[in-house]
Amino acid sequence: MKLATLKDGSRDGQLAVVSRDLKTAHLADGIALTMQRALDDWSFIAPQLEQLYEQLNEGKARRSFDFDPKRCMAPLPRAFQWADGSAYVNHVELVRKARNADMPESFWHDPLMYQGGSDDFIGPMDDIVLASEEWGIDFEGEIAVITDDVPMGSTPAQAASHIKLLMLVNDVSLRNLIPAELAKGFGFFQSKPASSFSPVAVTPDELGSSWQDGKVDLSLRTTWNGALVGQPNAGTDMVFSFPQLIAHLAKTRNARAGSIIGSGTVSNKDSAKGYTCIAEKRCLEMIANGEAKTPFMKFGDTIRIEMLDANGKSIFGAINQQLVQATAPKAR
Amino acid sequence: MKLATLKDGSRDGQLAVVSRDLKTAHLADGIALTMQRALDDWSFIAPQLEQLYEQLNEGKARRSFDFDPKRCMAPLPRAFQWADGSAYVNHVELVRKARNADMPESFWHDPLMYQGGSDDFIGPMDDIVLASEEWGIDFEGEIAVITDDVPMGSTPAQAASHIKLLMLVNDVSLRNLIPAELAKGFGFFQSKPASSFSPVAVTPDELGSSWQDGKVDLSLRTTWNGALVGQPNAGTDMVFSFPQLIAHLAKTRNARAGSIIGSGTVSNKDSAKGYTCIAEKRCLEMIANGEAKTPFMKFGDTIRIEMLDANGKSIFGAINQQLVQATAPKAR
Numbered sequence: 001m002k003l004a005t006l007k008d009g010s011r012d013g014q015l016a017v018v019s020r021d022l023k024t025a026h027l028a029d030g031i032a033l034t035m036q037r038a039l040d041d042w043s044f045i046a047p048q049l050e051q052l053y054e055q056l057n058e059g060k061a062r063r064s065f066d067f068d069p070k071r072c073m074a075p076l077p078r079a080f081q082w083a084d085g086s087a088y089v090n091h092v093e094l095v096r097k098a099r100n101a102d103m104p105e106s107f108w109h110d111p112l113m114y115q116g117g118s119d120d121f122i123g124p125m126d127d128i129v130l131a132s133e134e135w136g137i138d139f140e141g142e143i144a145v146i147t148d149d150v151p152m153g154s155t156p157a158q159a160a161s162h163i164k165l166l167m168l169v170n171d172v173s174l175r176n177l178i179p180a181e182l183a184k185g186f187g188f189f190q191s192k193p194a195s196s197f198s199p200v201a202v203t204p205d206e207l208g209s210s211w212q213d214g215k216v217d218l219s220l221r222t223t224w225n226g227a228l229v230g231q232p233n234a235g236t237d238m239v240f241s242f243p244q245l246i247a248h249l250a251k252t253r254n255a256r257a258g259s260i261i262g263s264g265t266v267s268n269k270d271s272a273k274g275y276t277c278i279a280e281k282r283c284l285e286m287i288a289n290g291e292a293k294t295p296f297m298k299f300g301d302t303i304r305i306e307m308l309d310a311n312g313k314s315i316f317g318a319i320n321q322q323l324v325q326a327t328a329p330k331a332r
Numbered sequence: 333m334k335l336a337t338l339k340d341g342s343r344d345g346q347l348a349v350v351s352r353d354l355k356t357a358h359l360a361d362g363i364a365l366t367m368q369r370a371l372d373d374w375s376f377i378a379p380q381l382e383q384l385y386e387q388l389n390e391g392k393a394r395r396s397f398d399f400d401p402k403r404c405m406a407p408l409p410r411a412f413q414w415a416d417g418s419a420y421v422n423h424v425e426l427v428r429k430a431r432n433a434d435m436p437e438s439f440w441h442d443p444l445m446y447q448g449g450s451d452d453f454i455g456p457m458d459d460i461v462l463a464s465e466e467w468g469i470d471f472e473g474e475i476a477v478i479t480d481d482v483p484m485g486s487t488p489a490q491a492a493s494h495i496k497l498l499m500l501v502n503d504v505s506l507r508n509l510i511p512a513e514l515a516k517g518f519g520f521f522q523s524k525p526a527s528s529f530s531p532v533a534v535t536p537d538e539l540g541s542s543w544q545d546g547k548v549d550l551s552l553r554t555t556w557n558g559a560l561v562g563q564p565n566a567g568t569d570m571v572f573s574f575p576q577l578i579a580h581l582a583k584t585r586n587a588r589a590g591s592i593i594g595s596g597t598v599s600n601k602d603s604a605k606g607y608t609c610i611a612e613k614r615c616l617e618m619i620a621n622g623e624a625k626t627p628f629m630k631f632g633d634t635i636r637i638e639m640l641d642a643n644g645k646s647i648f649g650a651i652n653q654q655l656v657q658a659t660a661p662k663a664r
Contacts, residue, residue, distance in 0.1 A: 080451035115447040119412035119588040151661035187519015252525040256451040329483035
């Protein structure tokens with residue numbers, strides 16, 4: 001099933017079921033008003049949403065309307081948890097190599113993960129609004145899952161059963177703020193502004209055999225200013241599966257319904273697959289030529305992130321955004 | 333005004349107004365069902381809650397009942413943002429000194445802050461449940477504020493107007509997990525399990541003249557296993573005020589209604605004031621004697637964190653918890 005959250009002027013938007021071909025939608029107002037409410041009581045709510053989804057796909061839903069991704073908020077416009085991993089260790093190794101630093105061997109078996117801000121997510125076609133190009137504005141194409149309640153101490157096998165939905169993410173990053181921030185020892189903070197999500201979140205069964213061992217065996221396509229810059233396979237070189245990332249998160253605490261867990265920037269060792277963040281391209285340039293040539297994003301730039309199935313059909317709809325300059329808040 | 337969230341079996345609990353003397357309470361069900369809903373529309377909701385609060389204090393509220401902190405969840409049982417600062421730089425300097433490391437001079441003017449998990453907060457009298465004493469379980473007594481919507485780029489002066497409520501926090505920390513986690517460069521994650529909050533959240537006016545320049549000029553009292561171990565003044569040695577911490581948070585993003593911002597462990601340079609986390613005591617021992625003697629918490633330990641006004645009356649009620657051992661989640 002495919003679900004979206006539509007803008008209605010409220011903070012949490014309105015839950016809608018979207019047809020498999022992303023052409024029509026139907027409000028879920030008789031079932032659950034918001035995505036969070038559906039996740040809070042998933043085992044009771046999901047079957048009702050599935051029934052509506054089947055009717056919609058068969059053209060039998062009574063109040064269906066054209067699906068317009070411009071009307072979408074993030075599937076969870078605000079969430080109680082956003083924990084982002086860095087499961088494509090190849091990416092981490094490249095970043096280190098570019099600055100002549102070794103990567104600890106432990107990074108291959110102990111996941112990197114940081115806690116992100118989750119109070120103000122951006123819709124798939126909404127502008128990315130930031131104050132300064134000097135911050136080194138970058139995109140990061142990722143996959144994320146949403147869970148129901150995951151008890152503390154869950155194993156990866158137990159964690160797997162808690163994955164209810166998948167989405168695409170643009171984890172916007174401010175590269176020039178990262179070095180000073182990491183040097184302080186407290187991790188990413190100002191360097192990770194609001195993230196954007198795909199128009200729809202889908203249940204794992206929508207991926208068919210491409211959902212394997214807690215990984216998504218499909219290419220993630222990133223288009224920057226109209227040029228395809230990357231199409232790495234998200235299942236290849238993902239060192240930690242989503243169940244492993246969730247178990248890492250839940251080692252010392254419960255993760256509650258609506259927790260979003262990200263894969264980190266998708267990256268393949270085969271550099272012919274291109275890049276899903278500019279930083280990686282710059283690292284490759286640094287390693288090859290001693291200097292990074294590709295600049296970070298400029299105001300006016302566009303970024304599109306999408307995943308197609310084996311038949312070339314979009315699964316999640318596209319994240320398709322423009323970067324625009326923020327104005328200072330009004331005096332009050 | 334003083335507000336609490338009462339257990340009712342739901343994830344977000346039920347909003348209640350609590351009398352100034354913490355003796356009686358009244359459900360806010362005719363005004364706002366939950367704390368988050370009140371914060372989502374604060375300028376409209378708060379005056380109605382204030383009116384009920386006045387009636388309750390005058391003994392004129394019609395359906396009042398005895399206030400029982402055991403029935404309290406955290407004022408926000410789950411939140412969309414929990415960002416914790418480290419504003420008592422003295423504490424940071426001590427930790428560094430104990431391991432013979434210098435503290436960068438920049439720490440005096442650039443706040444340290446990390447993003448914490450906010451999906452599963454603990455009530456003031458609920459057990460702290462963790463799996464292993466080997467993790468080095470510690471308490472951290474802090475003050476926190478809750479904001480309404482703070483636009484990106486707000487100045488400290490602008491941020492000040494967005495502080496709507498204050499609470500006490502026990503920011504439970506797993507000291508033995510911290511060194512390896514910080515060495516990975518991504519900041520705290522597993523080392524910061526669920527935090528606990530005071531029974532009530534109060535509006536700044538409840539602090540009277542003790543709320544000065546965005547700091548709380550009162551002692552925070554920490555009692556460990558029945559012994560008072562610390563009573564530092566929270567206004568003394570707080571290098572960054574709450575408005576400064578909020579402005580730091582909002583530099584590259586909006587902070588939305590219900591954002592919780594913590595002060596970090598309260599700590600005075602005058603060590604006669606005692607400690608609000610065991611780590612600080614251990615650092616002082618290390619500096620004085622070359623070894624830390626005070627052990628971290630054991631299962632069965634109790635921890636009480638409270639703040640009294642000039643007349644010796646509790647402002648927020650007490651965080652009063654026991655540490656108990658977790659059992660592994662059931663197979664499923």
